[in-house]
Amino acid sequence: MATYKEINGTAVQNVAGDPPAPLQGQLWYNSTTASFRIFKESSSGAWATGGTMNTARQYITGTGTQTAALTTGGDPAANTVEEYNGTNWTTVTVMPNSCESAGQFGTQTAAIIAGGVKAPPYTNNSMSYNGTNWTNTNAMNTGGGSLNGAGTQTAGLLGGRNSAANTRIGNTETWNGTNWTTVNPFNVARQAKGVCGATNTAALAFGGFNPGQPTAEVSTESWNGTNWTNVTDMPEATPGAYGCGTQTAAVSIGGYGGVAGKTFLYNGSTWSSLATTSTNYRRHAACGNSTAALAFGGIETGATEEFNAPAPAIQNITTS
């Protein structure tokens, strides 16, 4: 049988007590208590209900944090904008352009919303929000829908479906604060709301589906600023899942069929299951991160749920 060192390239550290500042996932031997210990979360977290959206709608966007979120557009009321403060949603200044299933990135007070579906066809409109007012910006190169993004108002990325009929190539464009640039597309053709990341040089795309294919996607791709690279597959196909978080701490929330209500976490190398939502989120949106996420809206609902992961703690490892 392989040893721990053979598998991980390092032996288990022997510590008289516990290390003063262990890293998440760190394993050691506590010689005082004669036990193996690990520093990790003790459960898969929990969801709680949050304030209900003022206008229940689907095909919306989501960006920001659990206590400062922004959602735009959707069906119905495609120019509606709402902000969440951790307790309630407030309807704020409408967008200059209506859209459904647009892409977004940034924060509640510094966001970019672009693309989407307008009645159809797909649009390439791009708009900037400063927390109070909207401004039209230079348009995307290619109109598209089912987009999701990563990054900030001055350095973002959107990936997803493009407007060309029956190609759905996973178009990707980056934003530098002024202009959009078409970059390398996803390796796997898909329309996906499962895109997330903190910057436009470190993003993750996962799940989704291509209407031309018989099965939904399980694949995951990592973006380094130039190329998408296939990494570990998801535990199951997640058509319609919404992504939030970062490239190395990404969360997949909800979706159609068997993954309705399911939540998964990607830690930079593997996927694991998190607690399930009580709402079967489909055509919804989400934002936040892997320790404090927010899911809201979707088919016939304005329900909001807040996810919180427990803080990592030192735990004994038992072998029985």
Add this chain to the structure above:
Amino acid sequence: MAKTKQYCVAENWGKGFIEHSESSKIKFAGYPGNVWQVPAHNKDANLWINKVLGVVKTLLEAQSIVDVEVTSFQNAWDADTVEGETGEQAIERKGERPADIILEE
């Protein structure tokens, strides 16, 4: 076979309706018509139903409420038509037709 799930009707008022401390103990599933599914024969589930003033329903009663809502969604979907639109185009525009929901015992 003893039932493993129970149902109630309660309006989700938002924050505080389901709390983290509750969802970490029991599994919740929400359905159209404000129908909520929680474990049967479970103290924490019963306490939650009491907290939200939930009206307990039998499986058949809950199923009936959900069916009415789903039928309403389906009728709205069917009525939303565009002349000359193919079935595929319709799905493209408005998504899949809402599916029936079968509640479990």
